[in-house]
Amino acid sequence: MGLPVRQQRTLDEIEGRLACSDPRLKSLFSIFSRLTSGEVMPWFENVRVRPIADRLLPTRRWFNRIAGRPAKRMRLVLLLPAALSAIACAVLIAFGFPSTPRLSHAGRPPARELVVKPTRVCRIGLLRAPTFC
Numbered sequence: 001m002g003l004p005v006r007q008q009r010t011l012d013e014i015e016g017r018l019a020c021s022d023p024r025l026k027s028l029f030s031i032f033s034r035l036t037s038g039e040v041m042p043w044f045e046n047v048r049v050r051p052i053a054d055r056l057l058p059t060r061r062w063f064n065r066i067a068g069r070p071a072k073r074m075r076l077v078l079l080l081p082a083a084l085s086a087i088a089c090a091v092l093i094a095f096g097f098p099s100t101p102r103l104s105h106a107g108r109p110p111a112r113e114l115v116v117k118p119t120r121v122c123r124i125g126l127l128r129a130p131t132f133c
Contacts, residue, residue, distance in 0.1 A: 004049060 003011070019026040 004051060004054060
């Protein structure tokens, strides 16, 4: 029978505990093994090997243990999306702002701003807003 290592180890531990608890049981196991060594195992006794499901079992148990409590479930429901959105924002900020200044589209620095200084005297012929006079 080809079982995963973890399941085989568990079966060996069970066998060792049973052999220590009853010495006569070990001899019965050996007799049973000799009698059934040449027979084909029945289809209903075959154990399906599920390596992915067996590896995810501790994670599933942990999640079920936490999700079974209403307060922790609510905390998980509220904090998990908040944590994921915070991580997404941090990544966007980190990659959105380069360390060097960007140049304009033409490859030159942006033009200087035109600064208009208000004058105290209005000139004739020019239309200006009353705030500049």
